[in-house]
Amino acid sequence: MTYLDNFLLIALPYIALAVFLIGTIYRYTNRKFQFSSLSSQFLEGRKLFYGSIPFHWGVLFIFLGHLIAFSIPRSVLAWNSQPLRLMILEITAFIFGISMLVGLINLFIRRLTTSRLKPVTNIMDYVIYTLLILQTFAGLWIAYNFRWGSSWFSTLLTPYLYSVFRLDPDITAVSLLPWTVKLHIAGAYIIIGIIPFSRLVHLLVLPLNYLWRPYQQVMWYWNKKKVRSKDTPWSLQRPKNT
Amino acid sequence: MDVRSQIAMVFHLDKCIGCHTCSIACKNIWTDRKGAEYMWWNNVETKPGTGYPTKWDDQEIYKGGWEKRNGKIHLKGTGKRRGLTNIFYNPNLPVIDDYYEPFTYKYLDLIESPEGDDQPTARPVSLVTGKPIDIKMGPNWDDDLSGTPDYARNDPNMKNISPEEQEVMFQLEKMAFFYLPRICNHCLNPACVASCPSGAIYKRGEDGIVLINQEVCRAWRMCVTACPYKKSYFNWHTGKSEKCILCYPRIEAGLAPACMHSCVGRIRYLGVLLYDADRIEQAASADEKDLVASQLDIILDPFDETVIAAAKKNGIADSTLHAAQFSPVYKFVKQWGLALPLHPEFRTLPMLFYVPPLLPVMATVKKVDNTEQLEKINPAAKKWNDEWLYDTSTKELWGTLDQIRFPLKYIASLFSAGDEEMIKDKWRKLMAVRIHRRRVTVGDVSNEKAEVTLRDAGIDAATADAIYALTSLPKFEERFVIPAAHREQAIEMMDFTGDTKGDTGFGIKSKVKRGI
Numbered sequence: 001m002t003y004l005d006n007f008l009l010i011a012l013p014y015i016a017l018a019v020f021l022i023g024t025i026y027r028y029t030n031r032k033f034q035f036s037s038l039s040s041q042f043l044e045g046r047k048l049f050y051g052s053i054p055f056h057w058g059v060l061f062i063f064l065g066h067l068i069a070f071s072i073p074r075s076v077l078a079w080n081s082q083p084l085r086l087m088i089l090e091i092t093a094f095i096f097g098i099s100m101l102v103g104l105i106n107l108f109i110r111r112l113t114t115s116r117l118k119p120v121t122n123i124m125d126y127v128i129y130t131l132l133i134l135q136t137f138a139g140l141w142i143a144y145n146f147r148w149g150s151s152w153f154s155t156l157l158t159p160y161l162y163s164v165f166r167l168d169p170d171i172t173a174v175s176l177l178p179w180t181v182k183l184h185i186a187g188a189y190i191i192i193g194i195i196p197f198s199r200l201v202h203l204l205v206l207p208l209n210y211l212w213r214p215y216q217q218v219m220w221y222w223n224k225k226k227v228r229s230k231d232t233p234w235s236l237q238r239p240k241n242t
Numbered sequence: 243m244d245v246r247s248q249i250a251m252v253f254h255l256d257k258c259i260g261c262h263t264c265s266i267a268c269k270n271i272w273t274d275r276k277g278a279e280y281m282w283w284n285n286v287e288t289k290p291g292t293g294y295p296t297k298w299d300d301q302e303i304y305k306g307g308w309e310k311r312n313g314k315i316h317l318k319g320t321g322k323r324r325g326l327t328n329i330f331y332n333p334n335l336p337v338i339d340d341y342y343e344p345f346t347y348k349y350l351d352l353i354e355s356p357e358g359d360d361q362p363t364a365r366p367v368s369l370v371t372g373k374p375i376d377i378k379m380g381p382n383w384d385d386d387l388s389g390t391p392d393y394a395r396n397d398p399n400m401k402n403i404s405p406e407e408q409e410v411m412f413q414l415e416k417m418a419f420f421y422l423p424r425i426c427n428h429c430l431n432p433a434c435v436a437s438c439p440s441g442a443i444y445k446r447g448e449d450g451i452v453l454i455n456q457e458v459c460r461a462w463r464m465c466v467t468a469c470p471y472k473k474s475y476f477n478w479h480t481g482k483s484e485k486c487i488l489c490y491p492r493i494e495a496g497l498a499p500a501c502m503h504s505c506v507g508r509i510r511y512l513g514v515l516l517y518d519a520d521r522i523e524q525a526a527s528a529d530e531k532d533l534v535a536s537q538l539d540i541i542l543d544p545f546d547e548t549v550i551a552a553a554k555k556n557g558i559a560d561s562t563l564h565a566a567q568f569s570p571v572y573k574f575v576k577q578w579g580l581a582l583p584l585h586p587e588f589r590t591l592p593m594l595f596y597v598p599p600l601l602p603v604m605a606t607v608k609k610v611d612n613t614e615q616l617e618k619i620n621p622a623a624k625k626w627n628d629e630w631l632y633d634t635s636t637k638e639l640w641g642t643l644d645q646i647r648f649p650l651k652y653i654a655s656l657f658s659a660g661d662e663e664m665i666k667d668k669w670r671k672l673m674a675v676r677i678h679r680r681r682v683t684v685g686d687v688s689n690e691k692a693e694v695t696l697r698d699a700g701i702d703a704a705t706a707d708a709i710y711a712l713t714s715l716p717k718f719e720e721r722f723v724i725p726a727a728h729r730e731q732a733i734e735m736m737d738f739t740g741d742t743k744g745d746t747g748f749g750i751k752s753k754v755k756r757g758i
Contacts, residue, residue, distance in 0.1 A: 036460035038481040043370065045337040056330035115371050116338075120478060205460055207329075207439035211322055215436035216522075220447035 005175045008186040013164050016193035023196025024204065037202035040120050047110040055103025061096040062139070065150075070161055073154035080151045089150050094143055101136045104129065124198045131194070135187040142181055157185075244519040245542060245553040247562050247725070248430070248450035248593050249488065249512065251502075252574040252581045253423055254713060255599040256672070257509040260421035262286050262382065264501035264510075268425075271500050272487070277479025279344035279369045282381055283486035284501040286423045290394035290411075290652065291384045293422075295340040298472040299585060300398035305334040307433050307470030307588030308526065315527050315589055320437035320468045329439065334467045338478070342379035344369040370478070387419055394419070399655040407649060418648050420599040422656075423509070425501060426473040426486035427584070427592030428452050430517065430540075431526040434485070437468030442483075448727075450593065451488045459483055470588035494729065498722040508716065513569030513723040514562060515593070516542040516553060526589045530659050533586040541576055544569070565725035570712055571595065578701070578709055580668055587659040598657050598665055600672040667700075671709070674699035678706040 028035055041048050069076050080086040108129045111117055143149050156173050163170040174185070195201060268284040287293045301307055305319025317324070319334045347364035355362035368375040384393035391412035394400070400408060411417070428445075432452050435443045442458035443465055445451070454465070454474070461481040465474040474485045489499035497503065502510040521540045528536035542549045544566035553563055566572065574581040574597065581595035616625055650662045658664040674695040681692040696706060712720060 032457045033480075033482075036481060039461040039463055039476070040478070041332060041335055041337070041463065042466075042476045042478050043338055045335060049331050049333075052331045115373065119370060119372070202460060205440070207326075207441070207460065207462065210326065210439040210441065213441060215317075216431070217435055217441060217444040218447045219444040 002175070005171060005182070008182055008189075009160075009171045009174055010164075010169045012186055012189045013169075016189040019193040020195055024201065027196050027201065035201050035205060037199040038120055040117050043116040043120065044110065044114045047106065047114065051103050051107035051110055053103065054099040055107060058096045058098075058100030058103055062093065062100060065093050065096075066153075069150060069153045070158055073158040076150055076154045080148070080154075086148055086151070090143070090148055093150065094140070097136060097140045097143065101133070101140060104133050104136060108133065124194075128194070128198050128200065131187065131191055135184065135191060138180055138184040138187060142184055146178065146181070243542075243549075243552045245516055245549060245556050245558060246447065246450070246519045247553075247558055247566065248515050248517055249428070249493065249724075250450075250515040250569075250571045250575070250593040250595070251425075252511040252571050252595045252597065254509045254511070254574075254597040255420055255422065256597065257507040257713070258286070258421040258423060258599075259507045260286055260288065260386070261506050263504050263506050264423055265381075267500040267504035268486075271489070273484075275479075276369075277477040278475070278484060280338065280341045280381075281475040281477070281484065283473070283475075283484075284423065284425045285381070286385075286421050287382075288385055288387055288393070288419050289422045289656070290397040290400060290419060291387060292393050292396045292398075293384075294381065295336050295472050296379075297396065297398050299470070301470055301588070303334075304336060304467065304470070304472065306468055306472070307590055308431070310527060310530075310589070313527070315523070317433055317437055317468055318470075320433075320464045325437055325439055325462075325464045329462055332463050332467055335463055335476075336466065336472065338370070339378075342381065342383065343375060343377075345375060345377055345380070348374075387417070391417065399652055402655055402660065403649055403651050407651075411649065411652075422584075422596075423501075424471065424473070424584070425594065426452065426488065427471060427590065427594040428486075428488060429593060430522050430537075430591035431589065433468040433470060433588075433590050434465035434474045437464040438462070439464060443474075446490075449490075449493065449725075451490050451493070452485070453487055453490070454483055454485055456480075456482050456484075470585065470590065471592075493724055494727040496724050496726065498718075498724065502722065508721065511570040511574065511712075511716075511721050513571040514544075514566040514725055515569060515571055515575070516544050516549060516558075516563075516566050518542055522591065526591055530587055531661060533589065533659055534582060534661070534664060537583060537586060537591050538576060541572075543576070544572065559726070559728050561728070562725040565723045568723045570716070570721060570723060573708075573712060578671070578705065580671055580709065582657040582664065582668065584657060585659070586657075596657060597672070598653050598668050600669055670695075670699040671701055674701060675706045675709045675713070678703060679710050 041052075079089065111121055111125065111129065146152070156177070160170065160174045174182075191200075195204070264284045265282055265286055269282065273279070273281045273283060282294065285294050293299065297303055301318060307318055308315040309318045310316075320328075345366045345368055347366055349364050352362050352364050365374050366377050367373060387393050394412060394417075395408065403411075428451055430450070432443070432445060435445060435452060438454075438459075439462045440458050440460045442455045442460070444453060444455070446453060459482045461476075461483075463476055463483065465483050465485075466472070466476050468474075469485075474483050476482075477484050489497075489501075492499055492503075498512060502512055518540045525536040525540045526533075544550070544563060550563060554560075571581075575595050581597045583592040583595055586592075619625060650665055651660075654660050654662045654665045677687055677695045678692050681687040681689065696703060701709075
C-alpha cells in the first residue's frame with residue numbers, strides 16, 4: 001500500500017499541479033480562442049436548466065466549503081464546537097452535494113439523449129462528466145459514512161495539504177484514512193490536472209472584472225491626440241490605446 | 243464637448259424592393275461557415291410580420307435593451323447583477339428554434355439513387371446534426387407574409403392597434419406590407435457592449451463600429467440577450483458570439499460594405515456623423531417621447547466652427563471632417579429630418595436610420611360599378627371584370643394621412659416610440675417632394691397646390707429638389723461618403739517603418755531577438 005499511497009498522495013499532487021500550471025499557461029497564451037466552455041444552451045435550452053443550475057450552485061458552495069476548511073481550519077473547528085452548528089454546516093453542505101450530483105446526472109443524461117448536442121460533444125466532455133460524478137458520489141459517501149467531515153478535514157487534511165504546499169509532504173496521518181477518502185483526494189488531483197485539457201478552463205476566467213469595469217468600452221486603434229500632435233516625439237514604443 | 247465620429251447609415255424604405263441581395267452578399271462573405279449558417283447579419287423582414295428571430299422586437303420575451311428605472315437607465319435582462327447571477331443559465335437566451343435549424347439538401351441522391359419506380363428526391367438534412375429533418379422554419383419563412391396574415395397578426399408592434407383596426411388591416415384587398423432590411427445598428431449606447439462579462443465587445447473609437455474580440459469572448463452569451471435587435475448571434479460550433487462588422491476591412495479600404503454595395507434598390511446610404519460623446523448617457527436617459535429628439539440633438543453640425551475646432555482638438559482628421567460635411571446621412575437625418583431610428587425606445591441610440599415608407603399611404607381600394615366604362619371599350623379588347631378600383635386620387639392633400647390603410651400607429655411603434663406626429667411630419671415632407679416634382683416634370687399639379695404642400699411640410703423647393711436628387715438620382719460617391727482610415731499615421735507611431743522592410747518576401751523572416 002505504501003507505494004500506492006506515495007504515488008497518490010505525494011507524487012500525484014505535484015504532477016497535477018505542474019500539468020495544471022504549464023497546461024493552463026500554454027493554453028491561455030497559445031490557444032486563447034479555446035479558453036472557455038463551449039456553451040450548448042443555444043442548441044438545447046430547457047433540460048440545461050435542470051442540470052446547469054443545481055450543478056453550478058452546488059459545486060460553487062462545495063468548493064468554497066473545502067477552501068474555507070483549508071484556509072481557516074481553526075475557525076471551522078470553533079464553529080463545530082457546538083453540535084447544532086455542526087449539524088447545520090454538515091446538512092447544508094450535504095444538500096449542496098446532492099444538488100451537484102443531481103445536476104451532473106441531469107447534464108450527463110441531457111448530453112446522451114439530445115441528438116443536437118452530438119456535434120458539440122467530445123470525448124473529454126464524457127471523461128469530465130464521469131470523473132465529476134464519481135468524485136461527487138465519493139464525497140457524499142464519505143460525508144454520510146465518516147462523520148463529521150468538516151471537523152476531521154480541518155484536523156487531518158488541512159495539515160497534509162499545507163505540507164504538500166510546503167514541499168514537505170507528510171502523509172503519516174492521511175495514509176491511515178479509508179481508501180474511499182484517498183480516492184476522493186486523488187480524484188481531486190486528477191481533476192485539477194485535467195483542467196487545461198477540457199472545458200473546465202472556463203472556471204479560471206470567471207469574469208469578475210465585469211463588476212468594476214464601466215459598462216461601455218471604447219477602443220482606439222491608436223491614440224489620435226498623440227498621433228496628430230506636433231509635440232509628440234517619435235518613438236519605437238507603441239502608444240497605448242485609451 | 244467630446245467630439246467623435248461615427249459611420250452611420252440611412253436605409254430608404256420606400257426604395258426597398260425586398261430582393262434580399264444584401265443578405266446574400268453578406269452571407270457569401272461572412273457567414274457561410276459551420277455554426278454560422280443560421281446567422282443573417284443582414285436580413286430583410288416583411289413588416290408587419292414576426293421577423294427573425296421570431297418576435298425579436300418583443301422585449302417582454304427577450305429582455306433586450308435598456309430600461310429607465312428611477313430616472314436612470316439599466317440593462318433590462320442582463321447587466322452586472324443579473325448577468326453574473328444568471329451566468330450558469332441565461333433565462334432569456336433565444337435558442338436555435340427561435341431562428342431556424344439550418345439545413346441543406348442531399349442533392350447527390352438525385353444522381354446516385356438506384357434505378358426504381360419512383361423519382362429520386364433530395365431530402366433536407368440538418369446542418370447541425372446531419373440527419374434528415376422536416377423543415378419547420380427557414381430564413382425569411384414569413385417573406386411577403388407567406389400568403390397568410392397570421393405572421394402580421396403576431397407582430398409585437400400590433401399591440402397598440404385595436405383588434406377591429408387589425409382586422410380592417412388584414413382584409414385581403416387592403417393587405418399591405420413593406421420591407422425592413424436590418425443590420426447591426428452600431429449603436430452609441432450599445433447594450434451588447436455593456437452586457438459582455440468578459441469585456442470582449444467594444445466600440446471602435448475612430449469610426450464607432452462595434453466589434454467582438456473572438457479571442458476574448460468566453461461564450462457567456464449575454465450579448466445575444468442584451469441586443470434588443472437580436473443582431474448578436476451565438477456560433478454554436480466555435481462557442482463565440484458574432485455580429486455584423488460593417489465590413490470594416492472594406493470600409494478601411496474605402497469600399498462600401500457588401501450589403502450596401504450590392505443593394506439593387508440603392509436604398510442604402512453611408513456616411514460620417516459627428517456626435518458629442520459627453521452627452522450619450524443623458525440622451526439615452528430621456529423620457530420616451532423625447533428619445534428621438536435627444537438622440538438627434540447630440541449629433542453635431544459639421545459646418546459649425548466650434549464643432550470643427552473641438553473635433554480637431556480631439557484628433558479627428560480633416561478628411562473625416564470633410565466626409566462629415568458631405569455625409570448623406572447627415573442630410574437625411576439632421577438637415578432634412580427625414581430619417582428615424584428603429585425602435586428608439588430600446589435606448590441604445592442606434593446609428594442606422596430609416597426613412598419611413600410612404601408607399602402604402604397613397605392608394606385606397608374602392609368597390610365601383612364598371613359597366614358604363616366597359617361598354618366604351620372595343621368589343622374585341624380584353625376586359626377586366628373586377629369591381630375594384632385602385633384609387634390614387636385624393637381630394638385633400640393631407641386628408642388621407644389619417645385614413646390610410648396602413649395605420650400610422652403601426653409605423654409610429656416601429657420608428658418613433660409611438661409618436662404619430664413625428665411620422666406624419668416625415669410623410670408630409672416625402673409627399674411634398676413628390677408633388678413638387680410632379681409639378682416640375684409632369685406639370686399637372688398647380689403651382690398653388692405644390693406651394694401649399696411644401697409650406698405644410700416646412701421645406702422649400704430647393705430642399706425638395708435636393709431630397710429628390712439624393713433619393714432618386716444619387717451616384718455611388720454620393721451614397722457612400724467613406725473617410726480615409728489614415729492607417730499610415732498609426733503605423734508611423736507604432737513601428738519604425740524601415741523595420742518592416744524585409745519582414746515579408748525575400749527579406750529576413752526570423753526574429754533577431756534572443757531569449758525572453
